[in-house]
Amino acid sequence: MxxxxxxxxxxxxxxxxxxxxxxxxxxxxxxxxxxxxxxxxxxxxxxxxxxxxxxxxxxxxxxxxxxxxxxxxxxxxxxxxxxxxxxxxxxxxxxxxxxxxxxxxxxxxxxxxxxxxxxxxxxxxxxxxxxxxxxxxxxxxxxxxxxTLLRDEFLNLNIQKKSIEKNDKLKVFIAMGGADSKNMNIHILEEIKKLNLNIELVTTRANTNLRLLEEYIYSKTNITLHIDSKNIADIIKGCDIAIVTPSVMVNEIIFFQMPFISIMVTDNQKYMHAFLKKKEIPCLKNTELKYLNEYIEKLYNPKDYNNQVEIIKNIINESLFIKDN
Missing domain, CATH: 3.40.50.11190 (Rossmann fold)
Incomplete structure (x- = not known):
């Protein structure tokens, strides 16, 4: 223009x-x-x-x-x-x-x-x-x-179909929003700490609980914390599953055809939450974290994992993403 x-x-x-x-x-x-x-x-x-x-x-x-x-x-x-x-x-x-x-x-x-x-x-x-x-x-x-608006870093990547083998150790991408005012990151990490997972957690310096998060993660060798990362797409690409809010982050996760668990933390996420639930994507509210381990453990099963990949592919095939330039 x-x-x-x-x-x-x-x-x-x-x-x-x-x-x-x-x-x-x-x-x-x-x-x-x-x-x-x-x-x-x-x-x-x-x-x-x-x-x-x-x-x-x-x-x-x-x-x-x-x-x-x-x-x-x-x-x-x-x-x-x-x-x-x-x-x-x-x-x-x-x-x-x-x-x-x-x-x-x-x-x-x-x-x-x-x-x-x-x-x-x-x-x-x-x-x-x-x-x-x-x-x-x-x-x-x-x-x-x-x-749907996607950053160039996503659209320029070569996407490969996600799959796992039985007994694989899962690598989990976690993104609870740049601010995470409800301190969901720590609540989630505490809930899943007994599972055998490698975790890539992304946040920003706008996170009100960043100091607490850094202290929590400090001695945990299975968790990598990314602050204000400029290569989110590469981080997601290297993971097997994701735990995210039902926000615009979902658009980026499904672009990778990656199974994910959605956790609603604010009322303005209710429409995405309802949409994902209808599509049979695992969905929780922030008060339902006690079910999180169950959902993750189910994705250890290659059959259940592949079923989620197919569900996500169907969502993508409903239409095309538009490029952001």
């Missing part, structure tokens, strides 16, 4: 997590010829440095105020506003549109009402029929697995 000024409105923090910014950075690459700015708040635990590292400008907002954002949009002659923020609702979008007439693209994960020109639900569970009464009549809705 030539001569276009695009503003992303998103936040990251200990409480919000890092997922919004990370997926926005993937989408930003699609607009390679545009001038892109990220408008964010300077919240505790933010990853604004990651935006700068990827080559984009950051504008710090004082608050989530319509007047402040509208003024900036007009001052910078913004053509397209991309909103990825659960705190910005239909009324906010409508007033902002009236003040600026800017084109609005809104991310949505939970079937909320929006006042926008286009809407993106890039989750594999996305159902376009649910937006019939939630967006303006002329809104373009991009919804479902065919719009």
């Amino acid at each position: 030539k001569n276009k000024n695009i503003l992303f409105r998103a936040n990251s923090s200990f409480d919000i997590g890092t997922g919004h910014i990370m997926r926005d950075l993937v989408l930003a690459k699609k607009y390679s010829n545009a001038h892109i700015i990220f408008a964010t708040e300077n919240l505790d635990g933010n990853i604004n440095h990651k935006i700068i590292e990827d080559g984009y400008k950051v504008h710090l907002l004082n608050s989530n105020n319509i007047e402040e954002l509208a003024k900036y949009i007009l001052d910078k002659h913004i053509n397209l506003l991309i909103i990825d923020n659960y705190s910005i609702d239909y009324n906010f979008e409508k007033e902002l549109k009236e003040k600026t007439n800017v084109e609005i693209l809104s991310f949505d994960d939970t079937y909320e009402k929006h006042y926008c020109d286009s809407l993106l639900n890039h989750n594999i569970y996305g159902d376009i029929s649910k937006y019939e009464d939630l967006v303006p009549e002329n809104c373009t809705v991009q919804c479902g697995i065919q719009y």
